[in-house]
Amino acid sequence: MRNLFDPSYSRRKFLFTAGATAATSILLKGCLGNPPESTKSGTSSNPSTGTTANLTAETTPETTSAKLGFIPIFEAAPLIIAKEKGFFAKYGMTEVDVSKQANWGSARDNVEIGSVAGGIDGGQWQMPMPYLISEGLITKNNAKIPMYVLAMLNTQGNGIAIAKSQEGKGISLDMSKAKDYIAGLKKAGKPFRAAYTFPKVNQDFWLRYWLAAGGINPDTDVNLLTVPAAQTVANMKTGTMEGFSTGDPWPARIVGEGIGFMAALTAQIWPFHPEEYFAMRADWVDKNPKATKALLKGIMEAQQWCDKKENRPEMAQILSNAKYYNVPVKILEPMLLGTYIMGDNQPGIEDFQKAAMYWKSPRGSVSYPYKSLDLWFLTESVRWGFLPPSTLENNAKALIAKVNRSDIWKEAAKEAGIPAADIPTNDSRGVEKFFDGKVFDPENPKAYLDSLAIKKV
Template sequence: MNITSSPPERTHLRLGFVALSDAAPLAVAALRELGARHGIAIELCRQPSWAAVRDKLLSGEIDAAHALYGLVYGVQLGIGGPQADMAVLMVLNRNGQAITLSRPLADAIRGGASVKDALRTLERKPVIAQTFPTGTHAMWLYYWLAAHGVHPLRDVQSVVIPPPRMADALVEGALDGFCAGEPWHAVAEARNAGGTVAYTSEIWPDHPEKVLACRRDFAALYPATARALVRTMLDACAWLDSTAHRTEIVQALASETLLGVPSRLIEPRLVAADGGAARALPVRFFDGGAVNYPRVSDGLWFITQYRRWGLLDADIDDAGIAASVNQTALYRDAAQAAGVALPAERHAATFCDARVWDGGDAAAYLAGFEMRA
């Protein structure tokens, strides 16, 4: 029997997610029962925070999850919590995140003030939230602040808050800003608590964001199941390439069981490019498979940032770690069976500070940063 046609060892899978618009592929897969043709059924399990996603992945209460790319690497490296061998099965989306600051700060920046000068008007350390200590949002926020001459560890108080709490905390005055996913920036603007000042696609155009993650032993014990899950999610991501389909899934995402946010606040930044902002790139889910390949260099980039900000100083094989986490062989098997094209292994990206990352020389790349921990 061809390995890619082996029946899944597990047929019922519990998938964790946090209330964010980019959980759309999981919603599509479950609601449209896309796993049926691949021999699996999906049960969605909403989680209150990324810490809960981590804990339930580790305990086995959920089998896989919509997860922050950096969450997977933080657990793999044992940074700030339990260590476990983790697996990135595929990328679920690119772009679609943002940085929102309180209304006075956002107005000052829109009026021409630099980010550094605007934050100095507070005459105290700004309190800016992200969603997980090693997560994507922490890394986008730190990179953006540093690019604007603001040290993210010394000049700012960075705190962790679950995404659904962001807008409330900004309204209450507990925060001066936050970096998270949608629809919470749209919610903050609708409540007149803040304004979006940067889109993460401006920091790293077409950056990887959420991934399909599981423990590595799950992928090893149930490889046919993992491949079936990847094929199901590729089908869901491809379905989301249609504007009409995105508009359709917004109604489901608005439900209390998924996001619990009015569809009018979800739709603009999911269907269009972050509400039609000229400088933002749209959230991407598939694009013929260009979105989904778990490129090892993407994982390695997160490790460079952990070293940059003092979260990691161990003498380990960074590239080897990334190669073990990102399940490129499993993904290739699933994608080839599905007829999905595989992109190039190497890809150069130019960041907002004009630095270029291609995964080639991580040590030299890291040494080139003037602002570090």
């Protein structure tokens, strides 16, 4: 099989392949409407830091505005910091609106209608939401809204929180110790209830992987629920669920409020795993290629700022604002520094390498949207029956080639003066290893599926 991530396997060849695939391939929209009027070259000022970027005819954005959505979890930090620290403005995007979304369903609905109808142009997404939206699998009337994945926002920063009523039951990273207990709950007619914030994406996958690694079938042995991130703490208090998977800071809040404990961090399940992504409507990007790169440059600078440990206290102050997370700094700051109180007699964690990272990790670039990681999400979707097995056999390459725009990331990075050493030359991050010993080789996703005992495919 030809190496999907070999740079010599050009985007043009991918697009040719896409045109030859079945009708389920994503249809990309071209530019909509008339070309925007050209803007004058000049200097854009950063109102927060005072730095400027010299804009030329090649880098002056076609528009100064964009509407981006976010969910109040650590994954959104680069978007918020880029706005608050003036990094968007530095590159000419002086009117970027970063707006809180009620939940993931609202974000999907808002990107479906777009900013022209009062929605959003893009923003923060769990994976593989941009693919599902592009394919019309989670949109109204199955409308296909082509999206482009432009950057990964962060790695890690998620956890699995468990209600206090479940202390002493062996619920921890290794769920094999709690397998009999979980089976007993089901037999008694009171199955363990675990929630995620949106089905068939990141946080659903983390729960499923964690349970299945311990020999527990997430589709038959427990009840899985969808609960918006901001409601998870309240629902845990009222006893409507025993566990949930979501991004920081929500898991830590149940520890801080004495209503639960942390069973595992996703950083333990899959160290330096892909978390959430920056993606935009394809028609907006096609119409505004220079503005897209300006947004990316602002996000990249924000990610570098976020990654500095000395900036994390200020970061906590910014994120705590009511219009963003509305969570006390004392809850946010410890997690941003890698301090986690686990509870239920588990040792605490004080390790900055376990915290959310935004620019670099021991696995290399965090911001770069590796296509091999997209392939894992599609493979896991096949594992649980969310996508047909033919996805991997027939059109995964075409889907990834059309949705993942790592080429735009590279262009933006070069324009921003990112050192060549920090710009990946390969779209594969290589072999991925999980806490239970399983291995995902992007050159052979079928071998990964075959190695998994619990699956639907």
